[in-house]
Amino acid sequence: MSYLNIKIRKRMGNHSLAFNLELPKSGVTMIYGPSGAGKTSLINMISGLMTPDMGKIKFADTVLFDSHKGINVKTYKREIGYVFQDARLFPHLNVKQNLFYASKATANDESNRLIKLLGLATLLKRMPNTLSGGERQRVAIGRALLSKPKLLLLDEPLASLDTEKKKELLGYFKQVVKQLNIPILMVSHDESEAMTLADNLVLLEAGKVLDYGPLESVWNKRSQGGNIDNQIHSMAYSAVHKFDHLDYAMSQVEFVHEKSGRLTGSFLWMKAQGMGQHQTSGDLKKTVLKKQVDTSNKFRLLIDAQDVSISLENSSLSSIRNRIVCRIVSCQEVGREQSLLVNMADTNGVIFMAKISNWAWREMKLKMGMKVVAQIKSTSLVPIQ
Amino acid sequence: MLEFIQGFQLSEFEITALILSLKVSGVASLCVLPLAIFIGYLLSRTSFWGKSLFEAIVYLPLVLPPVVIGYLLLMSFSTQSILGRFLLDNFGFQFAFKWQGAALAVAVVALPLMVRSIRLAFDLIDLKIEQAALTLGASPLRVFLTISLPLALPGIISGAILGLARGLGEFGATITFAANIPGQTQTLPLAMYRFIQTPGAELMAARLCIIAIIIAIIALVLSELLTRKMKNKLAGVK
Numbered sequence: 001m002s003y004l005n006i007k008i009r010k011r012m013g014n015h016s017l018a019f020n021l022e023l024p025k026s027g028v029t030m031i032y033g034p035s036g037a038g039k040t041s042l043i044n045m046i047s048g049l050m051t052p053d054m055g056k057i058k059f060a061d062t063v064l065f066d067s068h069k070g071i072n073v074k075t076y077k078r079e080i081g082y083v084f085q086d087a088r089l090f091p092h093l094n095v096k097q098n099l100f101y102a103s104k105a106t107a108n109d110e111s112n113r114l115i116k117l118l119g120l121a122t123l124l125k126r127m128p129n130t131l132s133g134g135e136r137q138r139v140a141i142g143r144a145l146l147s148k149p150k151l152l153l154l155d156e157p158l159a160s161l162d163t164e165k166k167k168e169l170l171g172y173f174k175q176v177v178k179q180l181n182i183p184i185l186m187v188s189h190d191e192s193e194a195m196t197l198a199d200n201l202v203l204l205e206a207g208k209v210l211d212y213g214p215l216e217s218v219w220n221k222r223s224q225g226g227n228i229d230n231q232i233h234s235m236a237y238s239a240v241h242k243f244d245h246l247d248y249a250m251s252q253v254e255f256v257h258e259k260s261g262r263l264t265g266s267f268l269w270m271k272a273q274g275m276g277q278h279q280t281s282g283d284l285k286k287t288v289l290k291k292q293v294d295t296s297n298k299f300r301l302l303i304d305a306q307d308v309s310i311s312l313e314n315s316s317l318s319s320i321r322n323r324i325v326c327r328i329v330s331c332q333e334v335g336r337e338q339s340l341l342v343n344m345a346d347t348n349g350v351i352f353m354a355k356i357s358n359w360a361w362r363e364m365k366l367k368m369g370m371k372v373v374a375q376i377k378s379t380s381l382v383p384i385q
Numbered sequence: 386m387l388e389f390i391q392g393f394q395l396s397e398f399e400i401t402a403l404i405l406s407l408k409v410s411g412v413a414s415l416c417v418l419p420l421a422i423f424i425g426y427l428l429s430r431t432s433f434w435g436k437s438l439f440e441a442i443v444y445l446p447l448v449l450p451p452v453v454i455g456y457l458l459l460m461s462f463s464t465q466s467i468l469g470r471f472l473l474d475n476f477g478f479q480f481a482f483k484w485q486g487a488a489l490a491v492a493v494v495a496l497p498l499m500v501r502s503i504r505l506a507f508d509l510i511d512l513k514i515e516q517a518a519l520t521l522g523a524s525p526l527r528v529f530l531t532i533s534l535p536l537a538l539p540g541i542i543s544g545a546i547l548g549l550a551r552g553l554g555e556f557g558a559t560i561t562f563a564a565n566i567p568g569q570t571q572t573l574p575l576a577m578y579r580f581i582q583t584p585g586a587e588l589m590a591a592r593l594c595i596i597a598i599i600i601a602i603i604a605l606v607l608s609e610l611l612t613r614k615m616k617n618k619l620a621g622v623k
C-alpha cells in the first residue's frame with residue numbers, strides 16, 4: 001500500500017531530476033545517494049519549498065502538487081515537518097519559544113515527554129547561539145515534531161556533528177522514531193545512519209531513482225550488482241541477539257527474515273555487545289534452548305564482502321569462528337579489480353557474499369552450485385545500533 | 386568663553402526651534418517608517434516588472450539637490466497645483482508653509498536612507514530561517530511578523546535613527562517648500578541660517594550649533610546602544 005506517490009520532473013541548470021516513487025505509510029525511509037544526486041531537492045519538492053516543473057505529488061488522500069490541474073499546496077499548509085541539516089533555529093527566540101513556535105504546538109504531557117526524551121528540559125531558557133551543534137539539532141527535531149506533522153522530512157540532520165555526538169543523537173532519535181506513528185523520510189549519505197534507522201531505502205543517482213523498497217533487499221541488490229562505482233560491497237541483515245558466552249566474551253545472534261520478521265535458524269558469533277541477558281558460564285546448549293528471543297528487538301548487521309572468505313573443507317579447525325556451509329549461487333565480476341563477488345546461500349536460504357580474487361576462484365576450482373564454507377571473522381562484525 | 390558657557394540656558398526662541406525640529410523630524414520619521422519597512426521588504430524579497438526604475442525613484446532624493454526636492458514638492462503640493470488644490474478643497478488641508486510641509490520635506494529626504502538600511506537588514510536574514518518557519522505551519526504574514534521583522538529590527542532602528550538625524554538637519558528642501566517661518570517651519574538649521582544672515586548674531590548661531598551637535602551625538606549613542614542590545618540578545622548574552 002503506497003502512501004506517498006511521487007512522479008515529478010524538475011530542471012535545475014544543467015541537471016534534470018526525474019523521480020518516480022511510491023512509499024509505504026509507516027516506517028523510516030532513507031533517501032541514499034552520492035552528493036548531487038538530488039536528495040535534498042526531492043524532499044524540498046515534497047515539502048513545497050521547491051516547485052517541480054511538472055508531475056504530481058500525492059500524500060495520503062491529499063494532492064499536494066499537480067501540474068496538470070494547477071494544484072500547488074503552500075508549504076505552510078502541507079503539515080509536513082522538516083528538520084534541516086543546519087537546524088535553522090530562530091536566533092531571536094529561546095529554546096522553549098523555538099519548540100513551541102508552531103501554532104499547533106501545545107504544552108501538555110505529550111510535549112513534556114518529548115522534551116524529556118530529547119533531553120531538552122534543562123535547555124529551555126537558553127538562546128540558540130549558546131547551544132552546541134547536537135543540542136541545536138535536538139531542538140530542531142523537537143520543534144518539527146511538536147508541530148504535529150503528518151510526515152517528517154529530515155535532511156542529513158546528523159551530518160554537521162562529530163562521530164561522538166552523532167552516536168548520541170542517533171540514540172535519541174531512535175527512541176523518538178519508535179514512538180512516532182508517522183512516516184519519516186530521511187536524506188543521508190551515511191550508511192551507518194541508514195542501517196540504524198531505516199526500514200526502507202530509496203537509492204538516488206544523478207537525479208534518478210535507481211531502486212527503492214525494503215532496506216535489505218535494495219541494499220543487497222545494489223551490492224551484488226558489483227559494477228557500481230562504490231567501493232564497499234556489503235550485505236545488510238536483520239538479526240536478534242540470542243545470548244552471550246561470557247567465558248569468551250562472544251555473543252550469538254540469529255538472522256531474521258526481512259519481510260516476514262521470522263527467525264531464519266542461521267546463527268553467527270560476534271564480539272559480545274552486552275545487549276542481552278548475561279549467562280554466567282557453562283552449559284551452552286541449555287541456555288540456547290531456553291532463551292526467549294525477542295524479535296521486536298532487531299538490529300542491523302552489515303557484513304563487508306571483504307571480511308568473508310571461502311574455504312573448501314569443513315573438517316579442520318580454524319581460528320575463524322563463523323564457518324557456514326553454503327552453496328555458491330551466483331558470481332559477479334567487480335569492475336576492473338580482478339576480483340569477484342561470490343554469493344552463497346546456506347541451508348536456511350540466508351545469502352552471504354564474499355569478495356575474492358579471480359586467482360583464488362580458479363585455483364580452488366569453484367563452480368556454481370558447489371558446496372563451500374563461508375568464513376566470517378567474528379571480530380569484524382559490529383552491530384549497528 | 387566662560388560667559389558663553391555660563392549663559393547656556395536655552396532661550397524661549399531656541400526651545401521653540403528645538404521642539405519644532407524634533408516634532409517635524411519625529412513625526413516625519415514615524416509616519417514614513419512603515420512605508421520604509423514595506424519598501425525595504427519589497428526590494429529585498431520580491432522581483433517585479435519595473436523594479437529597477439522603482440528603486441531609482443525611491444533612492445533619487447539621496448542624490449538630488451535638496452532645493453530641487455523642495456521645488457518639486459512646491460510644484461506638487463502648493464495650493465496652485467492640482468494635488469494641493471484637491472487637498473485644500475476637500476480636506477481644508479495644506480502642506481506649504483506649515484510644519485506639516487516641513488515634515489513632508491523631511492519624510493521625502495529621510496525615506497531613501499531608511500529604505501537602504503532596512504533593505505540591507507532584510508537582505509541579511511537567512512531565507513532558510515523563514516523557510517523553516519513555513520514548514521512549521523506559519524503563514525507568510527506570521528513569518529514576517531514573528532521572524533523577519535524581529536530579526537531586521539536592529540537595521541530598522543538604525544535606519545529610523547539615521548532618518549531622524551537626517552531630518553533634524555534638513556535644510557534645502559524645507560526652506561524651499563515650507564519657508565522659514567518662526568514657530569511654524571523654522572527648525573534648528575533654518576533658525577541658524579537666519580542668525581548667520583543677521584549681522585551680530587554669531588553667538589546665537591554658535592549656540593544653535595552646539596545644540597545641533599549634542600542632539601546628533603545623543604542620536605548616534607542611542608542608535609549604537611540599541612543595536613548592541615539587539616546583537617547581545619541574538620548572541621544569547623543576558
